[in-house]
Amino acid sequence: MAESTFDSELDLSGEVCPYTLVKSKLALEKLVAGQILKITVDNNESAGNVPKGLSLDGHEILGVNREGKGKWHVTVKHAG
Amino acid sequence: MTSIISGLITGFVGGYALQRGGFCMHSAFRSIAYEKDHSIVRAWLLVLAINIPALLLLEQIGLVFPARAPFSIVAGLIGGLVFGIGMVLAGGCASGTYYRASKGMTGSIVALLGFAGGGLMMTRGVFQPLRSWALRPEIPIAGEEASLYNLPTAFAGGFFPGFGFRWIVAGVIVIAIVVFLLRAPKQTFTIGWPWWVTGIVVGVVAIGGWYFSSLEYRDYGLSIVQPTNAITGWLLNGETGAINWTTWFLVGLIPGAFAAAWKGGDLSLRVPSAGRLLQNLGGGIMMGWGANLAGGCNIGHGVTGMSVLSIGSIWATASTILGVWAMTWLVFKITRNQAGSRPASA
Numbered sequence: 360m361a362e363s364t365f366d367s368e369l370d371l372s373g374e375v376c377p378y379t380l381v382k383s384k385l386a387l388e389k390l391v392a393g394q395i396l397k398i399t400v401d402n403n404e405s406a407g408n409v410p411k412g413l414s415l416d417g418h419e420i421l422g423v424n425r426e427g428k429g430k431w432h433v434t435v436k437h438a439g
Numbered sequence: 440m441t442s443i444i445s446g447l448i449t450g451f452v453g454g455y456a457l458q459r460g461g462f463c464m465h466s467a468f469r470s471i472a473y474e475k476d477h478s479i480v481r482a483w484l485l486v487l488a489i490n491i492p493a494l495l496l497l498e499q500i501g502l503v504f505p506a507r508a509p510f511s512i513v514a515g516l517i518g519g520l521v522f523g524i525g526m527v528l529a530g531g532c533a534s535g536t537y538y539r540a541s542k543g544m545t546g547s548i549v550a551l552l553g554f555a556g557g558g559l560m561m562t563r564g565v566f567q568p569l570r571s572w573a574l575r576p577e578i579p580i581a582g583e584e585a586s587l588y589n590l591p592t593a594f595a596g597g598f599f600p601g602f603g604f605r606w607i608v609a610g611v612i613v614i615a616i617v618v619f620l621l622r623a624p625k626q627t628f629t630i631g632w633p634w635w636v637t638g639i640v641v642g643v644v645a646i647g648g649w650y651f652s653s654l655e656y657r658d659y660g661l662s663i664v665q666p667t668n669a670i671t672g673w674l675l676n677g678e679t680g681a682i683n684w685t686t687w688f689l690v691g692l693i694p695g696a697f698a699a700a701w702k703g704g705d706l707s708l709r710v711p712s713a714g715r716l717l718q719n720l721g722g723g724i725m726m727g728w729g730a731n732l733a734g735g736c737n738i739g740h741g742v743t744g745m746s747v748l749s750i751g752s753i754w755a756t757a758s759t760i761l762g763v764w765a766m767t768w769l770v771f772k773i774t775r776n777q778a779g780s781r782p783a784s785a
Contacts, residue, residue, distance in 0.1 A: 373711030375530040375539070375546065376466055377767055378774065380474070385778045402544065403705040404461045407630040408476070414627060415475035423628060429543075429707035 365397040365434060366390060371409075372401040372430075379405040380412045383435075387418060392439025395421065399432055406431035445651045446684045450691025453644040453661075454538055457692070458699035460637025461630075463535035464737040465526040468763040473771075478626050478634040481619075483741070485638025486645060488616040490746035491609050493646050499602050503649050506658040507584035508734050508744045510751035514573035518733025519740075519755040521725050523762020526737075527770060528722025529553070533663040533736035534692075536723070541693045542700030543708040546719040553723025555671045560724075561731035562668060570732055578750075587612075587748035608748070631703055645742055652684050660743035661685065664730045733758070 369386045371379050383398055390396060400406050410420045410433050419436040426432055456462065460482060467479035497503045526532050529550035531539050536554065539547035560566050578585055581592045581599070588605045591598050600608075626633050632640075648661035666689040669681035700706040711719070730736040733755040735744060741759070744752025 373546075373709060373715060375544070376463075377469055377473070377527065377770055378530075381771055381774050382778075385775060401707075401709050402539075402542070403630045403703055404463070404466075407461065407628050408466070410628040411476045411478075412474055420628070425704070428704060429709055 364395065366394040368397045368399075370399045371405065372399055374400070375402070375405065376408060379409050383409050383413060383433075384416070387413065387435065387437055390437045392437050394437050395434060396437070397432060397434050399430065401429045401431070403431075406433065409433050410435065442651065442655055442684045443687050445647075446687025447691035449644055449647045449651065450688035450693075451695035451698070453641065453688065454541065454692035454695025454697075455699040456632070456637055456640040456644065456695075457534055457538040458542065458631075458696040458705075459703060460632040460634070460641070462637050462641055463539075464532040464741055465530075465535055465763060468523070468532075468737075468760045469527070469767050471760065472764045473767055478623075478629075481623055482634040482638040482641065484616045485620060485635060486642040486742055487745055488613050488620070489639065489642030490645050490742070491613055491748065493642075494649060494746050495602070495605055495609050497646075497649065503653040504658050505649065505660075505747040507586050507747055507749035508740060508751040508755070509574065509577040510579075510585040510749070510754060511574045511577050511734070512754070514570070515733050515751055515755040516758045517573060518729045518731070519758025520729070520762040520765075522729030522733055522736065523759040523764075524766040525557075525722045525725025525727075525729055525762075526759070527763055527766035529719050529726055530722070532738075533667075533726060533730060534738050536726075537663065537689070537692055538696035538699075541696035542706050545708065545710045546716055549716050550719040550723030550726070553720045553725075554727040554730075555667055557724035557727025557729075558664065558668050558731045559671060559675075559727075561728050566728065566732075573732060574734070585750040587750065587753075590750070612748075641742075645746065648685070648688065648743065649746075655684055657683055657685075659739075660746065661688065662735065662739040662743060663689065664727075664736050664739055667727075668731070729759075729762075 386396055410423050413435050414420050417438045421434040421436055424432045467483050470477055536547045536550050540551050561570055580589045583589055645661050662685045666686040669686045672678040672681055740752040740755040
């Protein structure tokens with residue numbers, strides 16, 4: 360997917376649960392249906408938990424990409 | 440020597456499993472109330488479903504003689520609540536903080552220092568009298584440590600449950616867990632092991648904890664608090680009296696978790712903001728303070744004690760879960776307020 364197109368960006372480096380999921384949800388609340396949020400996390404657990412949690416909330420996960428050691432990008436589309 | 444080798448090996452396997460499975464009981468407890476994904480809760484319940492019958496069997500054939508944690512209402516409640524609140528601030532449970540520190544998360548390393556310090560305050564420091572007071576009275580059942588197995592004796596004095604009755608109690612609990620686990624939805628976005636692999640491996644490691652400890656006449660299984668205190672006592676005072684199998688388990692856990700992080704490409708030094716580090720330190724102190732008051736952490740009570748259906752462990756674990764829920768609620772509220780007071784950064 361074209362990860363370069365997104366409407367908002369959230370860098371959660373240095374954060375762990377529950378902050379990663381809470382802040383992701385809050386950032387998504389500011390968007391409207393169809394808009395895309397790109398989230399950066401710095402550990403495997405958050406890279407699993409964040410898309411899992413947002414997907415169960417009904418949002419569409421467009422990609423979970425490892426950008427290197429300790430860096431993941433999660434792109435999510437607001438479901439409305 | 441057998442104790443050292445078996446402890447190091449079991450610890451290595453345990454640390455590897457915790458890391459690869461992301462077995463953080465803080466996440467598990469939080470998810471019960473706040474999230475729709477319950478994978479780690481399932482892993483935890485699977486550990487119990489394996490250990491409850493295994494321990495009963497080992498007890499029946501006389502290989503281990505499980506002790507139950509004393510049931511002290513005040514110590515379990517206050518200790519558990521503070522431990523639970525501390526876990527949210529520290530960003531992980533006791534075992535979770537160890538495996539996260541092992542993959543280079545500075546916040547967890549700082550939290551571990553707090554965990555050791557909080558433990559010292561409670562076991563040897565200014566809070567020692569509070570601990571002695573709160574641990575009394577212990578509530579036994581017919582002179583024995585309270586467990587779900589001997590609970591009927593509390594209501595019918597002449598009834599002393601034998602192994603037949605105990606197997607019925609264990610069977611009902613295990614069947615209830617298995618029915619719940621079989622209804623599990625397909626796990627998505629999994630990085631590392633699926634919940635059932637983690638549950639099986641941690642379950643076997645926990646049985647090993649009981650068995651190897653029994654070889655040195657210690658009638659308890661895995662623990663994090665006790666070996667942490669043993670290591671602290673050795674580092675600060677050169678004491679070796681409290682070093683036992685669980686100490687070697689904990690020493691082995693760190694390279695195991697390190698190896699798993701290396702294998703999973705999750706090994707790097709991560710440094711959060713100074714404010715977050717301070718929060719992690721405070722959370723760690725609360726964890727050490729609370730777990731030592733409660734007489735155990737998410738492993739000593741939540742896995743080991745619950746595997747022998749100790750009422751004291753169930754009480755302390757329930758209090759811990761309440762602490763996690765209360766603090767998570769506060770974190771949601773504070774974070775939402777902070778986000779609301781700032782302009783959107785999109």
